[in-house]
Amino acid sequence: MVCLVLVAVAACLGAAFAGRHDIYSGYSVHHVSVQTAEHSALLHSLEESLSLDVWQHGAPDRAAVVMVAPQHRRRLLRTLDDHDVPHTTHRADVAKMLEEYDARLAAWRSSRSSRLAPFDDFPRYNDVDEYLERIALQYPDLVTLVNAGPSWEGRDIKYLKISTTNFTDASKPIYFLDATIHAREWVTTPVALYSIHRLVEDLRAQDWDLLNDVDWIILPIVNPDGYEYTHTNERLWRRTRSYRPDVNATCYGVDANRNFDVAFNTVGVSSNHCDQTYPGTEAFSEPETRYVRDIMLEHLERIQIYLNIHSHGNWVLYGFGNASIPDNGVQLFHVGAAMGAAIDARKLPIALFYRVGNSAILLYPTSGSAQDYAQSIGIPLSYTLELPGYGVQFEVPPEYINQINSETWEGIAASARLARSYYQARV
Ligand SMILES: [Zn+2]
Incomplete structure (x- = not known):
């Protein structure tokens, strides 16, 4: 019974957060094995050409983690396959992942009896x-x-x-x-x-x-x-929020950790x-x-x-x-x-x-x-x-x-x- 109630609460919270992360709908996250300098170079070239969002740069014993937009997904995976770079899908839909996370966070907060520091x-x-x-x-x-x-x-x-x-x-x-x-x-x-x-x-x-x-x-x-x-x-925003339409009217901010x-x-x-x-x-x-x-x-x-x-x-x-x-x-x-x-x-x-x-x-x-x-x-x-x-x-x-x-x-x-x-x- 308790389980049923918890499941219902989680489902309810999930529904409450649905739609909030629609901007990431269809975005996927992939683990990419970078065993060699060639693998690394290939991933860097794809980063630029497919506007990948690199969540974690890879090392020989740690896979790189990259997010890709739905329109570039097939090209990313095909190129990796063509070059025999091992990869796995980590998250098929980032919007869903973020909605689930919001629900988990809300449930965790409500389970705490006292106000958190x-x-x-x-x-x-x-x-x-x-x-x-x-x-x-x-x-x-x-x-x-x-x-x-x-x-x-x-x-x-x-x-x-x-x-x-x-x-x-x-x-x-x-x-x-x-x-x-x-x-x-x-x-x-x-x-x-x-x-x-x-x-x-x-x-x-x-x-x-x-x-x-x-x-x-x-x-x-x-x-x-x-x-x-x-x-x-946007949960996955990384940059500052400066806006200089004379330089670029579309995009906000810069990577502050490249700005020194x-x-x-x-x-x-x-x-x-x-x-x-x-x-x-x-x-x-x-x-x-x-x-x-x-x-x-x-x-x-x-x-x-x-x-x-x-x-x-x-x-x-x-x-x-x-x-x-x-x-x-x-x-x-x-x-x-x-x-x-x-x-x-x-x-x-x-x-x-x-x-x-x-x-x-x-x-x-x-x-x-x-x-x-x-x-x-x-x-x-x-x-x-x-x-x-x-x-x-x-x-x-x-x-x-x-x-x-x-x-x-x-x-x-x-x-x-x-x-x-x-x-x-x-x-
Ligand atoms: Zn950082």
């Missing part, structure tokens, strides 16, 4: 804003709220500075982490908020050193316009204004990336580590995006490996193990990324962290949010301690 859920922009304001108000000796400025659409982009010495002690390194530069990567913002929670509201005995010896800058939503748009219009001033518009970008990896007309064309840049430049002397959090794939990546390795490559690997290992030690059995290395060598070449920009201006330890997708990519089941938060915190803590020791050697 914003880091236990996928909070909207206003919930995050409220949380930051409350923390700043409640812990004035520890926390400073900064409004970097408005997004393209006018949302304030706020971050917290957390310090026991009001950012005045030059002997401390700064750890700068940010999230949701890519709008659809929902689970990244809870991780940023949970890090605030652990430092400010729930500091545990083993973490006293992290608060006393390190200053923190935490920016939970780099791209609030895109993020809100994923909640209201480092080897701008060279590799790993698309010249098509409507593609996911379009970098913009010029570096720092977007207010959102300018704010991240300005935080870095303001605190350049003391930021020892920068973590640009993404979802998904279980990767700890560092520069440069053209496959050249910074001079301190061994330190980069050391701290990145400590981060990945600390997370792996807490991971669920079904999750992938983390892989650590240069982003271009492990995955694919890029230019204009936040990771490379930070490294290029002198931040010694700069990383892209790709959180777990649990085989469902951006639609991480809400039951996993707590797990991702707590295991990632362990990685952040481990990297903070090592970063501090390298900072002490530097000053």
Whole structure:
């Protein structure tokens, strides 16, 4: 009987969400095995010619995950077959997949007895804003709220500075982490908020050193316009929401993580204004990336580590995006490996193990990324962290949010301690 009721509720919720994701009707998602450089090159050429949305770049032991529009599906599959590239259909209809996910999320939320903290859920922009304001108000000796400025659409982009010495002690390194530069990567913002929670509201005995010896800058939503748009219009939106009809009257936004001033518009970008990896007309064309840049430049002397959090794939990546390795490559690997290992030690059995290395060598070449920009201006330890997708990519089941938060915190803590020791050697 209980089952029947639950099935009825799920069916009802499913019906309630039907139609909301019609824009993705007929879109399909495929796993593509990229065993060789030729496979990889072929997929990249198809990415551009068939406007594929690459959800996960492949590696020899991890399949690429790509979404294709219905009108290009046959050509994609035929071309892969013609070149003997193994592939399987992961999702036949993305609209249906998203409707089912909405229903699951709604059922999960209604099953919770108490109101969820914003880091236990996928909070909207206003919930995050409220949380930051409350923390700043409640812990004035520890926390400073900064409004970097408005997004393209006018949302304030706020971050917290957390310090026991009001950012005045030059002997401390700064750890700068940010999230949701890519709008659809929902689970990244809870991780940023949970890090605030652990430092400010729930500091545990083993973490006293992290608060006393390190200053923190935490920016939970780099791209609030895109993020809100994923909640209201297109769940799989990745870019910013800027609109410049004089440049292109059809498509909105750019890939913020290709918009930084480092080897701008060279590799790993698309010249098509409507593609996911379009970098913009010029570096720092977007207010959102300018704010991240300005935080870095303001605190350049003391930021020892920068973590640009993404979802998904279980990767700890560092520069440069053209496959050249910074001079301190061994330190980069050391701290990145400590981060990945600390997370792996807490991971669920079904999750992938983390892989650590240069982003271009492990995955694919890029230019204009936040990771490379930070490294290029002198931040010694700069990383892209790709959180777990649990085989469902951006639609991480809400039951996993707590797990991702707590295991990632362990990685952040481990990297903070090592970063501090390298900072002490530097000053
Ligand atoms: Zn991303």
